[in-house]
Amino acid sequence: AQKITQTQPGMFVQEKEAVTLDCTYDTSDPSYGLFWYKQPSSGEMIFLIYQGSYDQQNATEGRYSLNFQKARKSANLVISASQLGDSAMYFCAMTYTGGFKTIFGAGTRLFVKA
């Protein structure tokens, strides 16, 4: 069965510092996709970054990078130079073959301190 685990319910980071949000996954499918989404208090889901299971290089999108360690089945999100506007809920998600369903982790709430 597919599973996404986010073990950090909440994280604090000082403004302008980098922060890593952890995500581990479990799947027996050889082909899958890993996503990170940001959900501010307004509720909308904002796509941040995507990593395919066959991608050789770690994905990067501006201040976001995904530390993909396939053997460890981890897909941690790194946010560099945190900003106050980064305070939000962050969800790790995985799509897998057999219907392109997406499963979500429990989420990590990030608090950026001024």
Place this chain on the structure above:
Amino acid sequence: GAVVSQHPSWVICKSGTSVKIECRSLDFQATTMFWYRQFPKQSLMLMATSNEGSKATYEQGVEKDKFLINHASLTLSTLTVTSAHPEDSSFYICSAPWGGTGDNYGYTFGSGTRLTVV
């Protein structure tokens, strides 16, 4: 591109009434729409998958007679919460895949609907 417009953004209704939530794809054809439910401080839980022109597929434990899903066109999917009760109060959000192949789909989300049943 790939915008899904979801309405209403919030609704308060009386117990026993029905509420319809709409998700429209504005600049692409959404042959599939996923409907999620999110309780406060929890993750998104998939309720059902709707496909244009066919019956929706519901996840285990989701009452299909209570949560009616219609996907009559390539740009519109609706979720109707019938005979709503306070325990149906939740945040409902839709999502549609677009582009890509295999697992490399992009997903775009509606802005969500906060339902409060009083």
